[in-house]
Amino acid sequence: MAERHGRRVPAHFGSIGAEEAVCQKSVGMADRSDRETYELRGDPTAVETALTELGPLVWASFIGADRALVRCEAESSPEVSDVLEHYPDISAHVRTSAYAAIGLIGPRASDLLNEVDLTPSGLIVREGRDAFEILLPADHGAELWNFLVESGEPFDLACVGHDALDRLAASRRIASD
Secondary structure, three states: OOOOEEEEOOOOOHHHHHHHHHHHHOEEEEEEEEEEEEEEEHHHHHHHHHHHHHHHHHEEEEEEOOOOOOOEHHHHHHHHHHHHHHOOOOEEEHHHHHEEEEEEOOOOOOHHHHOOOOOOOEEEEEEOOOEEEEEHHHHHHHHHHHHHHHHHHHHHHHEEOOOHHHHHHHHHHHHHO
């Protein structure tokens, strides 16, 4: 276990290199409680405009015409809050503790998500190509984790820790430079 942004998360599940490889070849599953979750409510046009302004700082999914869940890295949270303060037609609340967040990373993540039924409470937020987060009420997190471990077997799913996620993020940054 390791502390990330004041929260305890799995550092690794045995082999950082193997976990990194899983995310590149099949699907890795990670606890993403290290990130912040905001709930936005208000005028739909204002919500959409705010999300556009926030751009690459956040990942978002509408859960109603006037309501969206927004995810961001913990270190981006002050900047996200600052932007949202400029929208009087939106109420924005940090709801991190209300949701469990499980990440699925890898080329087979989309295939797995197409096979599992997350209704009624699961919400999928696309973080990027081959990277998704599933958000659901916090008290269902352990149940979903176990369900995905079992359902992900045919997709070669493996649990990954934050050390592997950090290495993957660093290699993506280097590749984009």
